[in-house]
Ligand SMILES: O=P(O)(O)OP(=O)(O)OP(=O)(O)OC[C@H]1O[C@@H](n2cnc3c(O)ncnc32)[C@H](O)[C@@H]1O
């Protein structure tokens with residue numbers, strides 16, 4: 001089976017990439033599964049694109065293989081797009097999904113302006129080639145009550161457009177049909193097929 005290294009240490013993302021790439025007969029391997037210990041890559045960029053490129057290019061360079069990275073986040077309109085690129089550590093170090101949710105819920109309080117979107121930027125770095133980028137979205141709103149156990153990150157407070165449940169109440173299969181990550185992956189299909 002073909003293999004593709006995904007420059008992520010996020011278990012939730014890694015699982016989603018596994019199921020996307022399985023369909024193409026590709027084994028998606030995250031940094032959590034590699035034998036060698038990979039140091040955390042500092043996400044010092046000021047955009048999703050810069051951070052996705054940092055992750056993909058650093059691992060691709062050191063391993064001399066094609067690498068895919070994902071930089072993603074939640075953008076809330078009434079918070080001027082926050083947490084945005086700071087989504088993973090919105091409530092500070094160490095990264096804590098529940099603390100991030102609590103902070104967002106506190107900031108929104110009773111607000112009726114709750115529109116938001118998940119954004120995903122994929123970067124593919126191949127040694128000696130220009131890095132390519134694909135962008136995906138999932139539109140929705142922030143719930144007034146946290147619900148659901150599936151997924152990761154902000155899924156328990158994000159209600160996608162056309163749904164009454166949160167992303168964390170949907171099955172993994174349902175999430176993978178409509179998520180920002182799947183939207184971006186579909187746009188990468190030509191490259192993925194070429195990899196096979
Ligand atoms: O950098 P890597 O190692 O890939 O893992 P990370 O969790 O730090 O990933 P990001 O830097 O891209 O930050 C993305 C954050 O945005 C949130 N997020 C992204 N995609 C999400 C999704 O599908 N569902 C819920 N929250 C998501 C979640 O809080 C993530 O930690």
Ligand SMILES: [Mg+2]
Pocket residue numbers: 043088
């Ligand atoms: Mg990160």
